[in-house]
Amino acid sequence: MPLLEVKNLKTHFFSDDAITKAVDGVSYNVEAGETVALVGESGCGKSVSSLSVMQLIPQPPGKIVDGEIIFGGQNLLELDREAMRRKRGREIAMIFQEPMTSLNPVISIETQLTEAMTLQLGITPKEAHTRAVELLDRVGIPEPDVRIKQYPHVFSGGMRQRVMVAMALSCEPKLIIADEPTTALDVTIQAQILDLMQDLAKERDMALLIITHNLGVVARYADRINIMYAGRIIERGTCKDIFADPRHPYTLGLLESIPRLDQPKGSKLIPIQGQPPNLSDLPPGCSFQPRCRFAQDKCSVEYPDITDLRNNHSSACWEVNNFKAIVESGVSK
Amino acid sequence: MRGYILRRLLLLIPNVFILATSIFFLMRVVPGDAAIALNLTGDGTILSWEAVEQTRENLGLNDPIWIQYGRWMGNMLKGDLGYSPLRQLNVSEIILAKAEVTFLLAFLAVIWGVLFSIPLGIIAALKRGSWIDQLIRTFSVGGLSVPNFWLGILILLMLVHWFKWSPPIFQTDFLDDPLNQMKRLIWPSVAIGISFAAIATRLIRSTMLEVLNQDYVRTARAKGLHRNRVILRHAAPNAILPVLTLSSLLFAGLLGGAVVLENLFALPGMGQQIVNAIGTRDTVLVQGIVVTLGVLVMLWNLVIDLLYVVVDPRIKLD
Numbered sequence A: 001m002p003l004l005e006v007k008n009l010k011t012h013f014f015s016d017d018a019i020t021k022a023v024d025g026v027s028y029n030v031e032a033g034e035t036v037a038l039v040g041e042s043g044c045g046k047s048v049s050s051l052s053v054m055q056l057i058p059q060p061p062g063k064i065v066d067g068e069i070i071f072g073g074q075n076l077l078e079l080d081r082e083a084m085r086r087k088r089g090r091e092i093a094m095i096f097q098e099p100m101t102s103l104n105p106v107i108s109i110e111t112q113l114t115e116a117m118t119l120q121l122g123i124t125p126k127e128a129h130t131r132a133v134e135l136l137d138r139v140g141i142p143e144p145d146v147r148i149k150q151y152p153h154v155f156s157g158g159m160r161q162r163v164m165v166a167m168a169l170s171c172e173p174k175l176i177i178a179d180e181p182t183t184a185l186d187v188t189i190q191a192q193i194l195d196l197m198q199d200l201a202k203e204r205d206m207a208l209l210i211i212t213h214n215l216g217v218v219a220r221y222a223d224r225i226n227i228m229y230a231g232r233i234i235e236r237g238t239c240k241d242i243f244a245d246p247r248h249p250y251t252l253g254l255l256e257s258i259p260r261l262d263q264p265k266g267s268k269l270i271p272i273q274g275q276p277p278n279l280s281d282l283p284p285g286c287s288f289q290p291r292c293r294f295a296q297d298k299c300s301v302e303y304p305d306i307t308d309l310r311n312n313h314s315s316a317c318w319e320v321n322n323f324k325a326i327v328e329s330g331v332s333k
Numbered sequence B: 001m002r003g004y005i006l007r008r009l010l011l012l013i014p015n016v017f018i019l020a021t022s023i024f025f026l027m028r029v030v031p032g033d034a035a036i037a038l039n040l041t042g043d044g045t046i047l048s049w050e051a052v053e054q055t056r057e058n059l060g061l062n063d064p065i066w067i068q069y070g071r072w073m074g075n076m077l078k079g080d081l082g083y084s085p086l087r088q089l090n091v092s093e094i095i096l097a098k099a100e101v102t103f104l105l106a107f108l109a110v111i112w113g114v115l116f117s118i119p120l121g122i123i124a125a126l127k128r129g130s131w132i133d134q135l136i137r138t139f140s141v142g143g144l145s146v147p148n149f150w151l152g153i154l155i156l157l158m159l160v161h162w163f164k165w166s167p168p169i170f171q172t173d174f175l176d177d178p179l180n181q182m183k184r185l186i187w188p189s190v191a192i193g194i195s196f197a198a199i200a201t202r203l204i205r206s207t208m209l210e211v212l213n214q215d216y217v218r219t220a221r222a223k224g225l226h227r228n229r230v231i232l233r234h235a236a237p238n239a240i241l242p243v244l245t246l247s248s249l250l251f252a253g254l255l256g257g258a259v260v261l262e263n264l265f266a267l268p269g270m271g272q273q274i275v276n277a278i279g280t281r282d283t284v285l286v287q288g289i290v291v292t293l294g295v296l297v298m299l300w301n302l303v304i305d306l307l308y309v310v311v312d313p314r315i316k317l318d
Helices: A046-054 A081-087 A109-120 A125-138 A157-169 A187-204 A215-221 A239-244 A249-256 A323-329 B002-029 B034-038 B049-059 B065-077 B091-126 B131-145 B148-163 B178-212 B215-222 B227-264 B270-279 B283-311
Strands: A004-014 A019-030 A035-039 A062-071 A092-095 A175-179 A207-212 A224-229 A232-238 A307-310 A313-315
Touching: A004 A046, A019 A035, A019 A046, A019 A062, A019 A232, A035 A046, A035 A215, A046 A062, A046 A092, A046 A175, A046 A207, A092 A157, A109 A125, A109 A157, A125 A157, A157 A175, A157 A187, A175 A187, A187 A207, A187 A215, A207 A215, A215 A239, A224 A239, A224 A249, A232 A239, A232 A249, B002 B065, B002 B283, B034 B049, B065 B283, B091 B131, B091 B178, B091 B227, B091 B270, B091 B283, B131 B178, B148 B178, B148 B227, B178 B227, B215 B227, B227 B270, B227 B283, B270 B283
Parallel strands: A035 A207, A035 A224, A092 A175, A175 A207
Antiparallel strands: A004 A019, A004 A062, A224 A232, A232 A313, A307 A313
C-alpha cells in the first residue's frame, strides 16, 4: 500500500462568473521513502494539488469537489478539522517556495522551530530547544546556538530555506511536500538545498514529494515523475522512462525546450508554441491539443484516458502506442 | 538606544521653541488682556480705565512686544513658566495640579481604543462578510461620525437619567485613591476613545485581512498549530503594528477631545483651565498650558517609537 495515494482529486475555485478547474481529476501516489516529482509549468495546478493534500486551500473560493486523498490508509478528506490539524507537521510537512516570506518576521527562529515540536510531540520546551539546535546544525546553519535566538530578517534566502527544511523535519513526518523549494533561490544554493533535502529524507526514511517546473531538478533527484498539464496528469513514469522515451507531446516539448550537453553544437531549442490554457475555459477534448504539433481531429473531441504502457509508465495521448513513429515521421500541424 | 533617546530629547528644544513662539504671538492677536479681567466689578462693568492702565503698567503689558517675548522666553529657559496675576499662582503650579487629569483622559482613551479595536478588528477580518462583520463595520462608521462632545452629553444624560449614576464630586490624587479617580474619568475617556477605536478597528480589519493571506500564516497552519495560536501569535502581532502609528498620529486629537470633555464632565484638568484662561485673557497661563500639551504629544511620539522596537524586531533605532 502506498504511503500517499491521491485518487481523482478535483479542486476547483469558484468566483461569480467562472469555475476555475485548477486540479481536475489528478491521481498519483508516493511510496514510503521514495522521491516523487510533480512537474508542470506555472498555473498547471501542481501547487494546488499539493496544498489540497494538506487542506490548506483558501476556502472560499477554493473547494475540493471530488476525489480521495489516502494517507497511511486513511482518507484525509474524511477527517474532521482537529484530526487533520494533528496530521499537519506531524505526519506530512511542507516546505514552500518563498523563503523570504514564509517565516514570520516578528517571531524568533527558536519559537518558530520549537512551537510545533512542543505541541505535536509533547516534549518540554527545553528538549525542543536542544532538538532545534541540533536540527539547525544538521541543515548547515553555523553557530546554531547563537542564530536560533535571532529573527528571520537577519538570515539570507538560502539560510531561511534551511530553517524551513529544519522546521519540516522537526516532527519526523513520514512525508515532506516541497513546493518549488528552490525556485526563489540562487542557482548555486539550489543544488545545496536539494542535496540536503535528499540526504535528510534518505537518512530518516521519509518520502519526498517535489513540486517543480524544473526538469533538471527532477532528473537528478526523483525516482518517479508525474507531468501535469492544465489540471491533469498527462504522463507518468520512472525518471528513465520519461527522459528516454516520452510518450506525450507535452513531455516531448518540455524536453526539447531545455538545453542539453549531448546536443550537437549550434542546434536550436524548440519552444512549445502558444500559451497555457485558461483553466476556467478549457478547450474541448485534450487540453493540450491547440498547442500540439501532432493534433488530429479526434483530439479536439474527446480527452484521452491515461493508459498504461508498461511498468507504470502511462500517458494520456491518443497516439501513446505509436508516438515514436509519429514523432519520427515529423507530422506537424 | 540611550543615544537615540538623548538625541530625540534634544530635538524637543527647537520644537518647543517654535511652538512657544507661535502661541505667544497668536495670543497677542486676540483683543483684550488680563488687566481688564482684573478690574471688573461684580456686575461685569469695568472699575475705571485709569485702574486698568495702572494694572497694565504693573504687569508689564505696556512694554514693547519683543521685550515681553524676550522676558517670557528667558524665564522659560530657567524653567519658569510665568505667574498668573488672575489666579495669583505660578503657572507651573497650576499645570502640575491639572495635568494629571488631562493626561489620564487621553491615555485612557488610547487604552479603550486598543481594547476595543484589536478584538473587533480581528473578529471582523475573520468573519469577513458575515453579519458580525457588518455590525462591527457599522459601529466603526458610527464611531467615526459621532462627535465626541455629543457622545459625552449622551453618556452623561443616560447615566444620570436612567441609571441615577453621578460621578464622585471630589477630586482625589490618582495615587491616593485610584478607584475614585477612575470613576470620574471612565465615561469621559470612553467618549474620547470611541473615535480612536473606530478608526483603529477599520485599520486592524484591513491589515488583518492582508496578513491572513501572508505566506507565514500558511506556514504556521502547515505546522499543525491550533487555529487560535495561528491567529493570535502569528497573524495578530503583525496586524496591530499600524495601530501604534495611528496612536501617535491621533494623540494630539485625543488631548483636544480631553479639553472638551473636561468641561462637559466638570473635571479639573488643563482643558477646563485653558478655556477659562482664554476667557479671562490669562495669556501667560494659556501659553503655559499649550506648551505643556505640546511637550506631552512629543513625548508620546517618542514612547511610541521606542515601543516599535519592542514589538517589531526588524526595527533598529541606531
